[in-house]
Amino acid sequence: MTPDPGLVINGAREGGAPIGGFLNWTFPLFRLFGIPIRCHWFYPVLVAMYVLQALAEGGARHMGWMAMVMAALLVTTIVHELGHCFMAQSLGQHADQILLWPLGGLAYVGRTHDPRQDIKISAAGPLAQVPIALLCIAILLAVGKPWSWGYLNPFEAWWPYGFTFWEGLCLAVLKLQVVLILFNLLVPAYPLDGGSILVNFLLMRYSRSHSALVTTYFSIPIGIAITIWGFVQRELLLGFLGIWVLLEAWQIRRLLQWGEIEAHPMFAAAPEFDYAPPRARRPGFFARWRMRRAERRARQEAQRTADLRQRVDAILEKVSREGIDSLTGVERKILEEASREASRNRDSQ
Numbered sequence: 623m624t625p626d627p628g629l630v631i632n633g634a635r636e637g638g639a640p641i642g643g644f645l646n647w648t649f650p651l652f653r654l655f656g657i658p659i660r661c662h663w664f665y666p667v668l669v670a671m672y673v674l675q676a677l678a679e680g681g682a683r684h685m686g687w688m689a690m691v692m693a694a695l696l697v698t699t700i701v702h703e704l705g706h707c708f709m710a711q712s713l714g715q716h717a718d719q720i721l722l723w724p725l726g727g728l729a730y731v732g733r734t735h736d737p738r739q740d741i742k743i744s745a746a747g748p749l750a751q752v753p754i755a756l757l758c759i760a761i762l763l764a765v766g767k768p769w770s771w772g773y774l775n776p777f778e779a780w781w782p783y784g785f786t787f788w789e790g791l792c793l794a795v796l797k798l799q800v801v802l803i804l805f806n807l808l809v810p811a812y813p814l815d816g817g818s819i820l821v822n823f824l825l826m827r828y829s830r831s832h833s834a835l836v837t838t839y840f841s842i843p844i845g846i847a848i849t850i851w852g853f854v855q856r857e858l859l860l861g862f863l864g865i866w867v868l869l870e871a872w873q874i875r876r877l878l879q880w881g882e883i884e885a886h887p888m889f890a891a892a893p894e895f896d897y898a899p900p901r902a903r904r905p906g907f908f909a910r911w912r913m914r915r916a917e918r919r920a921r922q923e924a925q926r927t928a929d930l931r932q933r934v935d936a937i938l939e940k941v942s943r944e945g946i947d948s949l950t951g952v953e954r955k956i957l958e959e960a961s962r963e964a965s966r967n968r969d970s971q
């Protein structure tokens with residue numbers, strides 16, 4: 623199984639990537655919506671290997687099954703990459719080409735250099751697969767299969783009892799979508815889509831070099847885990863995907879060491895746009911309530927002080943007019959209170 627159909631690579635990669643030379647072994651396939659689709663030489667070799675292996679292990683029927691799964695994967699990959707391309711174009715960026723290679727697909731698209739917009743470009747690939755999943759569900763229901771949440775669970779049977787070849791294929795394609803959407807969105811290891819999303823979240827808050835460093839804190843352990851898991855499970859492509867994640871992390875670390883992180887396509891500064899830190903966040907509901915309460919109390923306190931001063935003035939005027947003995951008990955109390963307040967204010971200043 624190809625573990626990942628869609629990885630968005632932002633900007634030109636030639637020369638910068640650790641596997642840049644390897645990625646250039648390609649030939650053109652066709653154009654779709656004006657976007658050239660190219661194919662890596664290893665891609666057909668790999669597909670042929672899978673199909674022939676299926677023939678050797680399970681005969682013609684199994685080979686037919688594998689060929690159909692490979693075709694579905696190809697369509698899925700192209701839809702996923704078109705998702706990246708269309709979102710990039712809708713944000714005013716260029717989409718140069720889609721490359722099909724052994725680890726899935728690569729969309730060569732421009733970056734907006736606004737992290738919020740670039741997150742949309744990264745998420746658009748996996749989200750473009752959602753309609754495929756919905757279509758599979760609709761077909762299964764239309765042919766009379768009762769709905770089961772197990773259809774969405776990749777750990778339950780991919781070809782359950784009672785399913786025909788085509789129903790089984792439909793279910794397998796559905797589960798493939800679930801696996802690939804979750805894997806791409808939720809694994810925060812660059813250059814997977816989830817990793818690009820992580821990078822852009824970091825760039826909203828931190829400097830380029832700090833974001834790059836934190837990115838590798840995620841991708842190195844994840845890359846090691848994917849590599850070990852892939853080779854232990856004999857899912858060689860998964861193993862190579864882990865190695866790719868590690869190579870990219872190593873590349874980022876090397877650029878950081880040289881102080882040249884701007885040379886990396888993900889961390890490149892755009893000449894025309896540098897992201898401004900987000901404006902101060904609007905305080906939350908409770909914070910606003912506390913602020914209003916504090917303001918109200920301050921107003922009440924100021925009012926009380928003003929009232930007191932006015933009454934004290936009136937009393938002092940009465941003293942000067944009629945003498946100290948003319949004061950009532952209440953008036954004396956007010957004077958005492960004012961004097962206490964005055965001494966308190968002196969102490970606190």
Ligand SMILES: [Zn+2]
Pocket residue numbers: 627628629630702706744747748806815
């Ligand atoms: Zn992708």
